[in-house]
Amino acid sequence: MQRLNLRGVILSGGPASVYAAGAPQVPSWVFEQRIPVLGICYGLQALVHQLGGKVVPGQKQEYGSAVLHENATGSPLFKGLPSSFQVWMSHGDRVEELPPGFSSLAYTDNSPVAALGDGDRIFGIQFHPEVQHTPLGTTILENFIFSICGCQPDWTPGNFVGISIDRIRHQVGDGKVICALSGGVDSAVTAVLLHRAIGDQLTCIFVNNGLMRLEEPERVQATFHETLGLPLLYADAPDRFLAGLKGVIDPEVKRKVIGEEFIRVFEEEASRLGKTDFLAQGTLYPDVIESESPENRSSARIKTHHNVGGLPDHMKLKLVEPLRYLFKDEVREVGLELGLPRDIVFRQPFPGPGLAIRIIGEVTLERLDMLRACDWIVLDEITKANLYDELWQSFAVLSDTRTVGVMGDFRTYGYVCAIRAVTSQDAMTADWARLPYEVLAAISNRMVNEVPGITRVVYDITSKPPGTIEWE
Numbered sequence: 001m002q003r004l005n006l007r008g009v010i011l012s013g014g015p016a017s018v019y020a021a022g023a024p025q026v027p028s029w030v031f032e033q034r035i036p037v038l039g040i041c042y043g044l045q046a047l048v049h050q051l052g053g054k055v056v057p058g059q060k061q062e063y064g065s066a067v068l069h070e071n072a073t074g075s076p077l078f079k080g081l082p083s084s085f086q087v088w089m090s091h092g093d094r095v096e097e098l099p100p101g102f103s104s105l106a107y108t109d110n111s112p113v114a115a116l117g118d119g120d121r122i123f124g125i126q127f128h129p130e131v132q133h134t135p136l137g138t139t140i141l142e143n144f145i146f147s148i149c150g151c152q153p154d155w156t157p158g159n160f161v162g163i164s165i166d167r168i169r170h171q172v173g174d175g176k177v178i179c180a181l182s183g184g185v186d187s188a189v190t191a192v193l194l195h196r197a198i199g200d201q202l203t204c205i206f207v208n209n210g211l212m213r214l215e216e217p218e219r220v221q222a223t224f225h226e227t228l229g230l231p232l233l234y235a236d237a238p239d240r241f242l243a244g245l246k247g248v249i250d251p252e253v254k255r256k257v258i259g260e261e262f263i264r265v266f267e268e269e270a271s272r273l274g275k276t277d278f279l280a281q282g283t284l285y286p287d288v289i290e291s292e293s294p295e296n297r298s299s300a301r302i303k304t305h306h307n308v309g310g311l312p313d314h315m316k317l318k319l320v321e322p323l324r325y326l327f328k329d330e331v332r333e334v335g336l337e338l339g340l341p342r343d344i345v346f347r348q349p350f351p352g353p354g355l356a357i358r359i360i361g362e363v364t365l366e367r368l369d370m371l372r373a374c375d376w377i378v379l380d381e382i383t384k385a386n387l388y389d390e391l392w393q394s395f396a397v398l399s400d401t402r403t404v405g406v407m408g409d410f411r412t413y414g415y416v417c418a419i420r421a422v423t424s425q426d427a428m429t430a431d432w433a434r435l436p437y438e439v440l441a442a443i444s445n446r447m448v449n450e451v452p453g454i455t456r457v458v459y460d461i462t463s464k465p466p467g468t469i470e471w472e
């Protein structure tokens, strides 16, 4: 561990109880290094348990918002914070006895010890500073990282671009690289960074699966090939995807069909290039956290279509993942630094399976075109109202429910279309957006008037959890 030149360690939360069989332990090197340590939730409990204190099952679980009251210890962890502030709790066990040499730094109504420390090196907090519901949590993390550990906030997109280009050149040498472009910000930034580093050793492949938004394939080609000058192979495959989706209504089967077809088309395109050595992917740090990887051996589910990680073994491509340790906001800063157009950099996320998981029931060309038209109206009205950048995602969902309407003097019988708009930091949780009534009215009015087959429009007011952002 010495070679990592660590400045400090943060022990995260987790679902275990310190007394459970196989509960994660703090490795002994953490204590031997004599560097600052911050335990969060389970991390605090593990510290207490291993350093000679006592953790017991709480009388009742503490879940949700609580008010934290600081003891007047002058701890550097709480520097610059008021004496009481709101925190987010989520725990069953609690600290009953402090380890020798530790004192309590703060309490809540349900936790007599909600924060503890040994003075200036080892700290533990029972609440979660990393979630939005602890509004001052970032200050606590900054205090630990910058003041206590002595790290410098010297990350800039410019530094990152320079360092990444050197690393990519070193890794790739004179090898050939392929990159799947989706039109989204992650793959776009990856491709442009690679192109800066290795020029024409990179070929991008864009698979048009026919499940994209209105004019999206044309836009991707124009931006990447014509404007940015990236070598681009374009695979026009809507018919193949539609054929695979015929009769499929189960969301998971849709995802599987689309994922497998994507791999087939991608493989065929890649084989035209002759020998290829590397596959570039826009993997971000949240993907690394959610997947099994050398950094994370927990067996969490791997997102099905996020990357082309499902490529067959026989392709034997080594991975180039320059954004592996970045979050979305950092990727966007790097995109701007690289001169990517703002509409790509600030594009709302769009799922790999595309509109197929926003059409409830069977995906047909007719229904895709209907949804594309509705989706375009949502985008247009949201943009006109200057709301696009405020929303994490905003889109239309085509239901398979038909209802009766009246237009002119005639009876109509068409589909219900839903508007979905959410705010979020990271898509793990999301809130339905309080869109102004005028915007909802304009969208609804246009959908029923401009899109044949739509007779009714509803607004989805479900947050995540318990809903998900996408309907399928």
Ligand code: XMP
Pocket (backbone or CB within 6 Å): 255, 303, 304, 305, 306, 349, 350, 351, 352, 353, 393, 427, 464, 467, 468, 469, 470, 471
């Ligand atoms: P949910 O619907 O699970 O979505 O709340 C969370 C975020 O992930 C996107 N999403 C996907 N992205 N492949 C992707 O690349 C997928 O299969 C997929 N499913 C959902 C969704 O749009 C939202 O941003």
